[in-house]
Amino acid sequence: MHGWTLGRTYRSDAGEVRWEVLGEEGAAPVVLLHGTPFSSYVWRGVARALAMTHRVYVWDMPGYGTSEMSDGQDVSLAAQGGVFAELLTHWGLDEPSVVAHDFGGAVALRAHLLHGARYRDLVLVDPVALAPWGSPFFRLVGAHAEVFEQLPPALHGALVREYVASASHRGLHPAVLDALVDPWLGEAGQPAFYRQIAQADQHFTDEIQARYDELDLPVLICWGAEDTWIPIEKGRELAGLIPGSRLRPIEGAGHLVQEDAPAELTAALTAFLS
Numbered sequence: 001m002h003g004w005t006l007g008r009t010y011r012s013d014a015g016e017v018r019w020e021v022l023g024e025e026g027a028a029p030v031v032l033l034h035g036t037p038f039s040s041y042v043w044r045g046v047a048r049a050l051a052m053t054h055r056v057y058v059w060d061m062p063g064y065g066t067s068e069m070s071d072g073q074d075v076s077l078a079a080q081g082g083v084f085a086e087l088l089t090h091w092g093l094d095e096p097s098v099v100a101h102d103f104g105g106a107v108a109l110r111a112h113l114l115h116g117a118r119y120r121d122l123v124l125v126d127p128v129a130l131a132p133w134g135s136p137f138f139r140l141v142g143a144h145a146e147v148f149e150q151l152p153p154a155l156h157g158a159l160v161r162e163y164v165a166s167a168s169h170r171g172l173h174p175a176v177l178d179a180l181v182d183p184w185l186g187e188a189g190q191p192a193f194y195r196q197i198a199q200a201d202q203h204f205t206d207e208i209q210a211r212y213d214e215l216d217l218p219v220l221i222c223w224g225a226e227d228t229w230i231p232i233e234k235g236r237e238l239a240g241l242i243p244g245s246r247l248r249p250i251e252g253a254g255h256l257v258q259e260d261a262p263a264e265l266t267a268a269l270t271a272f273l274s
Contacts, residue, residue, distance in 0.1 A: 004044045004179075006058065006066055010090055014079045015068030017087065019059035023051035028120075029093050030273060031057040033084070035102020035128070036196055037164060039065025041179055042101070042258045049266045054273065057091060061107070065183050069192035077103070077204035081110030085117045094118060097273050101125040101258065102230075106205050112215070113208045121218040123269060126227055126255050130209060130234050130241075131202055137163070138197060145198035149191050160184045160193060169226040169254030176259060212241040219245035220272045222265060224253035 006018035020040075030050060032043045040047075040058040047056045060067040062083060063075030084107050088096070098119045100108040105127020111117040134142070141148050151159065164180050165172055172180070184193040219242050223235035232249060239247040248268050253260035 004041050006040065006060060010059075010087060012062060012083045012086055014062035014074050014083050015070060017059055017062055017068075017083065018066045019057065019087070021055060021057050021091075022047055023053075023055040025055065027053065027055040028273070029055045029057065029091075029096035031059075031088070031093070031096050031098050033059075033098065033100035033104030033108055034061070034064070035104050035126075036064070036200065037160070037184065037193060038102070038167075038180060038256075039183060041065065042256060045262045046258055046266050046269065050269065050273070053270070054097075057087075057093070057096070059087065061104075063192055063196050069183075069188045071191070073192075073195065074199070075192075075196045076199040076201065077106050077110060080107045081115060084108065084111045085115035088117055095120045097121050097123075099123040099125065099269060100127060102255070103128050103200070105129050106208075109208055109212075110204065113211050119217055121220075121273070122215070123220045123222060123272060124238070125222045125257055125265070126224055126230055126235070127221075127238070128230070129205055129212075129238055131206055133202055133205070133230065134200070135229065138200070141194060141197045142200065145194040149194045151190075153185070153190065156190050156193075157181065157185055167229060167255040168259055169224065169228075169252065170260045172256070172259055209241075212238070213243060215242050215245075218272075220268070221245055221247045222257060222268055223247065223249055224255055224257045224260060225249045225251050226253060226260075227255045227257075229255040 006020040010017040105124045
């Protein structure tokens with residue numbers, strides 16, 4: 001993935017997880033969670049910057065990026081929340097800082113509220129957290145995943161490229177777009193792309209939405225001001241539900257804040273985590 005390699009593995013019930021750690025041993029730990037349809041690759045620049053002062057853990061969720069993709073795999077929010085709680089135990093992290101984007105936000109929230117995972121503090125970046133969610137395209141694909149799986153590879157590739165590109169406000173460099181699309185191509189990647197959409201059910205956030213007022217830790221909410229996937233109004237709504245949380249709009253950024261405004265996002269994270 002263009003110089004981004006996850007060299008370590010963990011065998012979870014949902015499949016093999018690829019992960020890596022950056023930074024000096026003994027530094028304050030921070031874990032980065034990606035969203036859908038992305039991978040830890042979106043965190044590469046931010047992770048390397050944070051590793052100057054932190055011990056940074058990155059991972060590809062089962063069914064994403066370089067982690068295992070297999071037929072019949074459970075890649076739902078329920079499965080991912082359980083895997084994340086397992087990983088924290090595997091890493092020996094009792095109370096790390098957690099930074100979670102998109103779908104990863106719901107994973108982090110479920111792990112904390114349902115699995116007892118403890119965090120020092122939490123940053124949610126354009127998270128999937130509030131109903132209703134899912135664009136018309138997302139719902140269409142989810143309802144007919146078995147049909148879309150049969151698209152000719154060239155048409156499938158074009159669809160994924162257009163979809164991923166739409167997450168950026170400023171536009172993605174061709175090499176970055178290639179890196180984000182490549183895992184979803186081929187015999188394993190194409191069905192995996194539709195599998196993760198088909199299993200992305202809103203009831204997994206409905207289960208926890210009424211409990212956001214139980215969050216008793218520092219919470220920062222960062223949001224791309226130009227996000228067309230999940231408008232910033234959702235960020236304002238979420239900030240109103242989490243006691244003491246702060247909303248930090250990132251100007252000029254769409255849903256993929258890490259790609260559109262990495263310096264601004266890194267600055268916000270560094271100030272909050274310190």
